[in-house]
Amino acid sequence: DQQVKQNSPSLSVQEGRISILNCDYTNSMFDYFLWYKKYPAEGPTFLISISSIKDKNEDGRFTVFLNKSAKHLSLHIVPSQPGDSAVYFCAAKGGSEKLVFGKGTKLTVNP
């Protein structure tokens, strides 16, 4: 049973526009959420995180929003750049160090 779901396998946006990547979770025990970016044949690199006590966290062009009642979080990238093209993984944890990952969304930013 998938506890972290990324229902969009891919997303394509134009350079300069906003990219919105979505993630849903089912486990109410999750209290910390992270987004990782991954290029082919490389390990994931950390992008941004949010604690369940917050509903928004911003770092430069990246903002993560958390809606606990809906068990939903999203990553906004604005403005999107071609270098942002990668696979983005949503991950969650709660009560332990174990991270549970979604299947990822492949973002393509077109010049």
Add this chain to the structure above:
Amino acid sequence: GAVVSQHPSWVICKSGTSVKIECRSLDFQATTMFWYRQFPKQSLMLMATSNEGSKATYEQGVEKDKFLINHASLTLSTLTVTSAHPEDSSFYICSARDDSSSYNSPLHFGNGTRLTVT
């Protein structure tokens, strides 16, 4: 920044042989490391938690006798795939948490190992 080195980056082996994958934290100490496996277009699935000085903790469904984990020091964990079969072909990734960081600090990942069993 914290660097996790994983070696080899890719390996091809024959069915029935064993393969060892190394995961090193280069500039920090890691009492705990994690081993993940990723199948194409799938999420990273946690296989086991590696603890320095004690036995690894395996996730449900992961055969501990097939995937041997040794956490020999605070900077090195190894995963040995024993008697590999074609269905073990996958992308294996390790991650580590810096012992000096807080509980919610992000894990640092290696670049992964692409294993192909022929």
